[in-house]
Amino acid sequence: MNAESFETVVVETDLLILGGGMAACGAAYEASYWAKKHKQRVTVVDKAAMERSGAVAMGLSAINLYLGVSKGNNTVDEYVSYVKNDLMGIARKDLVANIARHVDSSVHLFEKWGLPIWKDDDGNYVNEGRWQIMIHGESYKNIVSEAAKKALKELGEDGCYYERIFITEPVMFGDRCVGAVGFSVRENKFYVFKAKAVLDVMGGAVHIFRPRSVGEGLGRSWYPPFNSGASTYFTLKSGAEMTCQEVRFVPVRFKDSYGPVGAWFLLFKSKATNAKGEDYMETRAAELENWAPYGTSKPTPTNLRNYLMLLELEEGNGPIYMRTDEAIQKLVAEIPDEKEAKRKMKELESEAWEDFLDMTISQALNWASHNIMPEESPSEISATEPYFISSHSGASGAWVSGPQDLAPGEHAWGYDNMTTVKGLFAAGDASGASSHKFSSGSFTEGRIAGKAAIAFCVDHPDTIEISEEQIAGLKEKVLQPLKVFEEHHAYANDEDVNPHFVKPKMFMFRLQKIMDEYAGGASMGFKTSEPLLTKGLEYLEYMKEDSEKLAASDLNELMRCWENVHRMWQAESHLRTVLFREETRWPGYYFRTDFPGMKEDWEAFANCRWNPETGEWEMIKREIL
C-alpha cells in the first residue's frame, strides 16, 4: 500500500469531538443545543460506528451512578464522600460533585428515550446498590447514540459525524490545541480536522499489561480491547498535565470471561469465599485497620476488597468462589409458600442470566460450556489484569478545570473540563481524579464539557491558519508505518519476520511483557519496586526507538500500529508515576514492596506532564483541596 496515494481531506469545524462512546454522545447531545443558539459547528469523529462504539457496545445490566436527589434518596455530598473514600482519599471533590449534580438528568433522559429501567410495584427504580439501578440494557448504546445523532442533525449542515476515522495526533498552534489528524480505516484518506476547541473523549486503555489469557482469549479483556489509550496519548502529546496515571484499576470478576459481580454482591447478597468456605472479608477484617481511615470506613474500598482476596491466593487458599448457589437458595428460602418460592427461583434465574447476557455474553457462554447452573454450584472469581479507566474505580486522566461555583481557586481556570492546554477539553475516561462516573456519569461529564467547549468557541472566534508544512509533516508521520513496510518487506520471505521492522502485534506483546514483569502485572502478584520500575523504563526506551520502525501492510494494521504507540505512552506515564509516588496506597491495584504502606505526605495528587518543547517528563505533586 503506497503512502503517496493518500488523499488529504481537510474538515473545518468549531468544536471537534473525538470519540464515539458515552462521553462523546453526551458531548454531541449537549454541544449541539448550545451550538445552534450561538451559530457554531460541531463535528464528531469516531473510530467505529456510534451505535456500538465504546465500552457500552455490548450493553449494560445496570447504571452504576444514579443519585435520585429529587426523590430525596441521596445527596451530592454523600456521593462525593463515597468516591473519595473508595479511592483512598485521592479524588477531586469539585469534579465528582459536578458530575453528581447533573447525572440524574441524564438518566431521566435515557428512560424517556426508551431505555427500560427496572421498576418496583410502586413505580420506583429498582436499586442494585445505593448508587446503582438495574436496567434491561442490551440496547443502551443504540438508544443513546440515536439521541446524540439526532441532536447533531438539529444543526443541519453544521453538525457532522464521521465514522471509521482513527485519530492519531493533535494539531497544535503554539500552546493551543486547534485540531486533530487521523486516517480512514476504509479508504486511502488522511484527515485533518481544524477546530476552535477539541474535546478528547476516546476512552481508557486496555492491553497495556499482559492479560491472563493470551490465546484466543486475548480479546476477552474486561474493558474493551478497542480502547487503546488514544485519550491519554492525545492529551500527553498536546502537553497537557495528567493526573493519577498510577491509579490503574484491577477489577475482580468471574474468572476468565470477566462477567460482572456487582449484581451478585449487591442485588443477590452473595458472598465470596476461599476454597475452605471462609469469607475473607470477615476473617481478614483486621488487615483493613492498616489502611485506616479508608480501610475502616464502609463500604470497604474496591482495592482493599481485592487486596484481601489476593492475600488468600498468596497463602494458597484458592480457588476463590462466588457462592451463587448459597445466595439464591437463601433468597428462595425466605419465601414460605412453595409455589411462590418456585416462581421466585425462576425470576432469580432469569435475572442472573440477564446480568451476563446484557453486558458480558461471553460469561454466559462460559457457564454453558462448563454446565454451570448458578443456583446449583458456585463460580470462580479472580482479579483480572490492570486497566486504565477513570470512569470506574481507577482514576488516570487529564488534569482538568473544575466548575467556577464548586472548585477551589486553583482548580478552576475558566472552562469546565478544559485541560491545562488552551482549547483542549477532556471527559469520561480521558479526564482524571473523578472516578466512579460509569456510563451515566461519562455521558454527563461529556455534556458538561460539551457546553463549556462551545463557550470557549464563542469566546475565541478567530480562525487559526495551520501551515501546509505542518500538515505535510503530520501526514508523513502518521503514514510512516506503511512506508516502512513498503520499503523493506521484499527483503524477507516472511511478512512478519524482517530485521528492518516490527509488526504491531509483536510490539504490543513486548510492551505487555515489560509492564507485566516490571510494573507489577498479574503474573507478579501486582508487586513492583524502584529497581524493577527503573529497569522497565530502560526497556521502554528501546521500544520508543523501535516504534519508528513499526510497519503496516494495510489500513487495519496501520490502526494497530498507532494503537500500540498510544499504549506505549500510557505505559510510560504509568511507570513514571508509580515510581514517583513512594508509598503503597491502593494495595489491591499495585504494591510497592520497597514502600509497603501509606504515607501522610503522599495524601496528594501525583501529576505528570510531557513537555513537547524539550521532550522531558516533569513530575508534579499537587495538594488535595
Add this chain to the structure above:
Amino acid sequence: MPSFVITEKCDGCKAQDRTACQYICPNDLMVLDKEKNKAYNRAVDMCWECYSCVKICPTQAIEVRGYADFMPLGGVVQPLRSTDSIMWAVKFRNKKVKRFKFPIRTTAEGSIDPDAGFSTGTDDLKSPVLRTEPDSL
C-alpha cells in the same frame, strides 16, 4: 475462535452496499472476502465476543465458539434481536437448553425526541445549567 461465519448462510450482504458485520464491529474485525463473497473475522484473538455482528447479521450467519483457551466445547449462546426485545437460547455442553426473553427498548427505533419533552431553564452559555435542566432533574 470467538465470532465465526457459517459459510452456507452468509450471502455477503449482497443486497446492501456494505456488509452489516463490517459496518458494526467496534474493533474493525469483520471483512468481506470479495472473491468468495463471504465475511470473516480477521483477528479472532482481538474479538471481545460482544456479539454486535451476531445480532446484526440479516441471515443469522454468525455464531460464537467460546475462546478455546478456557472454554470446553459444546456451549452455544445465540440471540435473536427484534426492535423491542431480545431472545436468547443458551445451550449447555450437557445438551440442556434454557431460553430467555428480555425487553431492550420502550420506544420505536428512530422516534427519539432529544429534549424528551423537557424544557431548558436558561439561555446562559456560562451557567452550569445543562440542556433540559432543571426540568429533567
